[in-house]
Structures are given as C-alpha cells and as structure tokens.
Amino acid sequence: MTPVVGETQTYSLDDLTRVPWVLGTHLHPDAGPIGRAPEGSRVLMIEAHDFARRKPYHHDKLTLVFSGMRHFRDELRERGYAVTYIKADSFGDALSEYFADHPDDEVVLMRSPSHRSAERFEELVRDAGGQLAVVQNELFVGTREAFDRWANATDKQPFRHETFYRWMRRQTGVLMTDDGNPEGGEWNYDGDNQEFPPDGWESPPVYHPDHDDLTTETSEWVSEEFDVWGEEDGFVWPVTRAQALRKLTHFVETRLPEFGPYQDAMRSDDWAMAHALLGSSINLGLLHPWEAVQEIEQAYYDRTDIPLNSAEGVLRQLIGWREFMRHVYRHSMPRLSDANQLDAPHSLPEFYWTGETNMECLRQTVEDVRQRGYSHHIQRLMVLANFATLWGVEPKQLNEWFNATYVDAYHWVTTPNVVEMGQYGDGVFATKPYVSSANYIDKMSDYCGDCYYYKTKDTGNKACPFNALYWDFLDRNEDELRSNHRMGLMYSHVDSKQESEEMAEIRDRVTTLREKAGYGEL
Template sequence: MSCRRLVLVLGDQLDADAPALEGFDPAQDRVWMAEVAGESTHVWTAKPRIAVFLAAMRHFAQALAARGWTVDYLRLDAAGNPGTLGEALAQAIARLAPRELVITHPGEHRVLEMLREAARGAGLPLEVREDTHFFCSLPEFAAHARGRRQLRMEFFYREQRRRHGVLMDGDQPCGGRWNFDAENRASFGHEGPGLLVAPLRFAPDTLTQEVLDLVEARFPDHPGSLQDFSWPVTRKQAREALHDFVTHRLPEFGLWQDAMWTGEPWLNHSLLSSAMNLHLLDPREVVAAAEAAYREGRVPLASAEGFIRQVLGWREYVRGIYWMEMPGYLERNALGATQPLPAWYWTGDTAMACLRDALTQTLRHGYAHHIQRLMVTGLYALLLGVDPKQVHAWYLAVYVDAVEWVELPNTLGMSQYGDGGLMASKPYVASGKYIQRMSNACKGCRYDPARSTGEGACPFTTLYWDFLIRHEPTLKNNQRMAMQLKNVQRLDDAQRQQIAARASALRHEGAAK
C-alpha cells in the first residue's frame, strides 16, 4: 500500500477547506488523523477538553469519509496506539509509504516540531502550508511588528479594521471611534443580570456519547466532569451556535461583557471560542455576522465593536505574538514568580466565593469567560506569585477552547505579566474591591474585600498590596502603575510588615483554602 500524499489533519484543524486539503486527490491521497494519549497527558487535561477535541475529530473524519475520501484514522483505544503524535505518524508512514506529507500550520510549536522530527526520521518532505483560517498571516504580523519599539494590540486592531474593511464608513470607523471599551465595563448592580436567554446547547449524539464513555474509562482520574457536556462538535452545530449568539446575546454583550454573577456561567458571552479554535467556524463569518447585525439595527455598535475587537483584534494579535516569540516565550518569568499553583485550582475547594464559583464552573463545563479568567483565577495566581509556567499548564488543561497559540500569550503574558510587558502595558492587578464591584461573589463570603490584614481580610486584597510592595522597584517606571504605587507609598512600615506577614501566611497555608 502506498499513496502520493499523506495529509495530516490535527484536532484543531477541522475545516474541509483547510489549506492542507487543497488539491486533494481521493484516488492518490489519504487524510491522516490520530487520537493519542500524549495530547491529553502532557498537561493533566480535563475531561471536557479531551472530549470536545475527540468528538469533533470523529465527526470531521466521518464528514470527509462521506465525501468518498480515504481517512486513515487512529482511535485512542486502537490496539498498538503508541501514545504520541510523532510515533503514530512514524507508524502510519511505514504502513502507507507516502511520497510526501502535507499539513496546515499547527497551532502549537511543540506539535510542529514533533511532526517535523517524524518526517525527518522517515526521510520525507513535510510541506507546512500557511493557515488561511486567520485574518492575518504570520508574515503579515511579522511585517506589522518590524521596526516597532513596542507592540500594542490597539494599533494592530485598527490596521486590521482598515485592511479588511470591518466596521468602517469609508476611511473612518463606524461611530467615529475605533474602540468602545470604556462603555463596556458595567456591572449588574444589586439587582443582577435579570432574565437571561439560555444559550443553545447540543445533546451528545451516538458518536459523541461513545467519546464521552471512552474519556471516562480512559482518564478516570483527570479533573472535570462530562455530565453537562453539550459543546458544538460539528460545522452545522457551530453555525447554529453563532446564529444563536448574534440573535439572543450579542445585543446585551457590550455593556456587561466584564460583569460576573455567581451561578451564571454563560451570561451574554458567545461560547464560540472552542468552535473557532477547532476551525469549525471561520472568524470571517463570525465577524461578518456581528457587523451585519449592527448595520441592520439589531445590535448596538458598542456591542458589535466590543465583540469584533476580541476576534479581529485580540485573537489575531495573540497568535502573532505566540509564533514570533516561541519557543523561548514559554520560559519567560519577568517577575521571578516561583510559588506552586494551589492544589485546589483542580477541585474548587476554597472558601473564597469568587474563586470557588469560577473554578467549579470551569471544571464542570470547561469554560469561564474572559474576566473570570483574567480577574479571578488569573489575578489570584499573579498576586500569589505562582510560577507562570504552572499557571499556563492549568489553563491549557482545563478549558475546551485552549490551544497553545491563543492560551499561552493570554495566560503567561496578559494574565501573569510573565513577559514583562510585551502583551500588556502593565500587570492587571486589583484588590478584592474590583471583584466586589463587578460581581455578587463577595456578598456572603467570609472575607471582607475592604480589609488587607486582620481577621476576615480578603486574600485578594492582602496579596494585592503585597504584590505592589514586592514589585515596587520593578514597576516604578511604568507610568500606568503610577497611581497604584502612589497609594503604596502611603503605607507606613508597620502596615507593610502586617501585609507581608499575612501574605506569607497565605502562601504557607496553601493560599487560603
């Protein structure tokens, strides 16, 4: 058995129009896909994330086979499955004897190097094709970055708006402004979010249920739950999810996109990131749907712009940063953080109400929205001083939308300031009062966000002041930190000592479990 071309399709490349599939000849070529345990164990991957990848892969393979294409598909439970992508590919090469290998550019540096090594070992050429899923190619991002002293997402975003004609009236941005972020930071107040339209969810079909059963059997000790699994795992489901968001939640998305409310995991968020990151949805159709809703008068401009900024701006920007900076980016630790990640991040077993809610939700659904990630789970790890590589491994493990190109810069750079300011112009640090303002989590919590020391002091608040004290020499020249550091200078020696002592106790106690 031999073939002309073996087309490698990874679990986050489930697009029938992917560049690797261009020129596919069913008479001469084969598609190769593989489920391997190593992709679920190189970080301690949560069950929902494993399941969403495997279920989507199996549905995609089924769709290709329905075209009459030959798909060489290695299942996780197949006899002789070697457990890693590199070894699985080496076995496939030996069996199928292709003359060349083709792949769309992977979303993870580690995977790309693994596959390149397998190709070299077999003496075969591996053609890596630019991933046209994205608005901005990697060479285009490199051109944007070239010669700039500092990279900032806002300037990149404006450039993308102009280049692609998104939310533009002629050569000017719609509404005369590029960014409506200042209008998108409201909290729900004491009354809460009110009546919410539940997002469209997808009951597992037979193929997905097989995956759920397999994941439970193969990874019983991994974190997370599959009880509520209902993520889109097909192209059809992903398109339905997009329509549901634009119709029911995008109109209210803008104003309250930063708000949180305990027991309400979805609020007005899109829930589309996993479908986009699996390539079941093209970001162009997502942006086009949001813009059309604005132009047709169905969605306020601030909501459409705020959402489009996340897709056309931030999502594209972090990918460019990832591939420009890897592999060294993974090792960055600008603040010298060395604390271990608290074990209760894997269980949600903490007395802090905001963290308990965000962690429990994450483990149950494989999901938390961006403010829960940045300003609850991420903020606490940053203030505590956790090694950013450990924080990265946790985020990569637990979220269904986690692919390293998007997760690593968001976690190590934006959330943990591990890159020293490449991704974010300052550390995103706040006390417990921020969480009190943006959510109802502090109501009834045993900790008081107004207190930094003494009985009942909020660990966020204690650690916030401790963070500023510890890193004052490093941050003193950052103009965006001037106001926060000015407040630190008002603390006398006794207050500083009390804060430091309480922060040290939190670290030794397992960080306020």
C-alpha cells in the first residue's frame, strides 16, 4: 500500500544488509520497507518502555501498542522473516545491542509523523555505531511532497481545511463524477449530519475482537509494569490486521448507513453511536486509510441503503481532516506545541482524571474515556476542549491529557486538534474559538436532562458552569476576539450584558465556580 496523491519513493531492500526497522505505529505488512523486504529478510523491531513511564497512559493505549507489536512480530515470523525483537528501556539501549550483533547492517525506517523524529533516530543510530536510512511514510493518502507543491502553487489559503479537502477530492477522484463535480453537487454535507436521534433509535452493534492469550498476557503485564490510568477490563480494540479488517467490514456493512445524520450527537450510555471506531487501527498502521476509503466508497455506489451524507462524512475524515492535521502539524511545529495566543493560565481541573464533577456532560465523557480510551469527536471538541477553553486551561496541559488517555492519540494528531482546533491556541487554521454555552450541548445531547445544574441559568445557585464561563471567556478575551468578524453577534450580546451590569454577576459566578473547583465540588 502506498499513497495515491504524489509519487511513491523508489528504493530496494534486496541487499539483505538493508534491514527494515518497523516502529509500533507502522504495523502494515505491505507498506514501507517491510513491504519491499524479501521473504527471509532480517527485520528489526524495538519495544521501548521508557516512554510509557513518563505519564499515566491509559491502560488500553499501552495494551494496544504492545500487543499490536507482539502480534505483528509473530505474524512476520510465520511469513518467514527473521525478526529481531528487542525489549529495552530505550531505543538507544536497543540499538546499541542490535548493532553490536549486526555492525554491517543499515536499518531502513519509515519516517514517523512526529516532530524531529527522523533527526532523533538518526542521532540514536549514529551513537550506536550504525547506519540509518529514513524513507517516505506510506501510511497516508497523500505525500508530504505533493502537499508542499500544491501549497506553494495555489493562490488560495492551503491551511483551510475546506480548500485542502476539495483539492484532495479532485486528486483522488473520491466521490467525484465523470465531469469533475462532487457527487450530489455539494462538496460537504456536514449540515445534514447534526441531528439528534429520535426516541427509540438504537445504535448499530459494535464489533468486539476475540482477543487471544497474547493480548490477555500483555494487558496483565501492562497493569503490573506501568502506572496506568483508566479501566483495565473490557479491551475492545483490534490488535491485528485481521481484526482491523473485520472491524472495517463490520462498520461498512452494519454501521455506516446510520453514521451520517447522528455523527455529532451525544447520548448517555451510548459511547459508540454509529461511529467507525477505526482511528486506532489506522494510526497504528493495521489499516491503510486508502483501504478504508476504497471499501466505503465502493459500498456507497453498490448499495442503496447508504446515504451520501454518511459516506461523505466519514470519507471527509479520512482524506481530508486526518491528512490536513498531518500537514498543519509538520508546518507549525515546534511553535504549535507551546502555542497559547489567548494566554490561558489555568491548570487542567482534576476531574479530567477522576470524572468527579456534577456536570453531567463532562462526567459521562470522562467516564467514556476512562472505560475505553475513546470518545467521539464532538465530545472531544465541544465538551472536553470547550470547557478547558472557557476555563482558561493552558493548551499544552490539555494536549498532554489527550495524548495520554486516548487510544488513537499521538502528538502529531492531538497537537493541531487540541491546541489549535480545540483551544484556538495559534490561529494557523482555526478562524475562531470553538466554544459554546450549555445551549449547544443541550441541543446535541441528552446530558442536560439529568444534570445537577440548570442549563438555562447563567448565574445563581446551580446555574450551569458553561453559561457563566462562556460569557466570561468572551469578556476577558475581548481585546483579542472582538475584531474577529465571526464573533460580531456574540459581542453584541456581551455589550448588552455589560450595559445591564449582568456581566458583574457573571464574573462573581465564575469566581464562585473556581472556588468550588478548588474544593473539588464543581
């Protein structure tokens, strides 16, 4: 499998001293160096443990990575490869061990999307006395070079998702007609994907892989070896390519028709809704995104039960948003990692770890993450990131939390999603803060009905914190945001609250909320 937008790098591993080095996020047998290595070749895999000790990662995230690597090792051996699998505290220790045994080898590594990873690996290999060749990452739909050529040549803003997405649609031909127009006449059907399901709607069943003893043993080892967070029972994520392919097929056959209209909805005790749940498999390399694109698009054309807004909605994530995040990240780092253009000063509230809050939307969402290392995109953006932005959490802290707690999270994924989209940290592509009061959460969920707080109150006893925090956020960031043309209507309301002196009551309410948070009573 290779990218379909841009040119694939040409190289050979016929010389058996050129050895594929497979990272834990490159677990596709047909992509990159391993896809070119002849049967019988030596393969290097390093299971480094030191990263897992740096923060309280979700149990399921570590289980997923380590079990995925161990299964891939065994599958390669069954195919006839001679896999050198080294468990070590660090990559440096493992590389020193490897090159002491194989001093003449050159290891060949697919470039990781993480910032400066290639340079860091080059340093480690050089320090170990070895040789390293870094080659193109083939686990995306498009290449870095293709994006850069287009970005340099286009007269439009390349760091606007809709601009990029339309370019990718044209380049790939996905959901495009023979005359070069988008299927159905529109590029984007997001307006059809914001409904809340009616009473009695049942979400389609979720595929749960049948995990073997190796995964069970890995899960138990993770619990014993590391200081993990989250629930340790009920592991639901694919760890092999076969499981990931079955999950893709199950989504297309069973869940895709229901995906579109309700993809933004949040419902109590329904963690999966009709979402694809493929992110962890794609980000590990168990699935290539183009495989998913092809199967979903073909099903849309072959069947009559898949509405266009369902097919377009999920394909937009695969050829649009995921690819866009990669390019935003690599062009904006390292600045983006520490970005904080609104000078948010506060620490992440403890209830992001404990779930102990009277706000039902946050309590349920944190519980979803604690259970499985997952919640869907609107919970991430409009509950978790929304509250953190309104509260004034330093973006880097929220980014670290996402990186530790989600099974599909890696620095290249979370940084543009959390720091920029979630918290308006830089301005590289977000045109306004994505914040809201309780009104949006009430519209798109059933959380507010059972909440301790009153969704309609801004101030006073039991007034929903989202409401006072929303107006306080606009008030305290007025110098930075009032000139934003997309914020004009909101600031007309701010003006009214300032003139009526209601804003003073709102500030008092926010002071009370911060005191309650300090006592663990929010």
